[in-house]
Amino acid sequence: QLQLVESGGGLVQPGGSLRLSCAVSGFPLDDYFLGWFRQAPGKGREGVACISRRGSDTKYADFVTGRFTISRDDAKNTFYLQMKSLKPEDAALYYCTIQLARSDCDRLWSQDDYWGKGTQVAVSS
Numbered sequence: 001q002l003q004l005v006e007s008g009g010g011l012v013q014p015g016g017s018l019r020l021s022c023a024v025s026g027f028p029l030d031d032y033f034l035g036w037f038r039q040a041p042g043k044g045r046e047g048v049a050c051i052s053r054r055g056s057d058t059k060y061a062d063f064v065t066g067r068f069t070i071s072r073d074d075a076k077n078t079f080y081l082q083m084k085s086l087k088p089e090d091a092a093l094y095y096c097t098i099q100l101a102r103s104d105c106d107r108l109w110s111q112d113d114y115w116g117k118g119t120q121v122a123v124s125s
Contacts, residue, residue: 005022005023020081020094033098033104035048038095047061052103053103088123092121096116
């Protein structure tokens with residue numbers, strides 16, 4: 001059974017860093033595009049980042065470009081979101097996704113993707 005489990009969230013001061021992890025079980029990652037989206041209280045879901053098979057291509061939302069990095073380790077069936085220079089507006093529940101019904105980074109997130117339960121990121125002094 002496919003399961004995605006996010007970890008690594010927490011409380012960090014503005015300007016700080018966090019690395020989120022997404023451990024995937026029940027499914028090999030090799031052939032799939034992966035991503036992250038987030039949702040803050042009272043707001044809609046925002047695609048954050050996407051990575052292609054074997055990590056040959058990545059794409060980011062404008063609001064995180066240069067600060068966040070998505071990566072994958074297919075041998076560990078895990079992928080990551082390294083977040084630096086965090087801002088209060090980055091606070092949200094972050095979800096990792098696997099694209100089961102598509103293979104592209106044209107959209108960073110889609111309702112057709114499969115995602116985990118999320119990990120909370122709080123940014124406050």
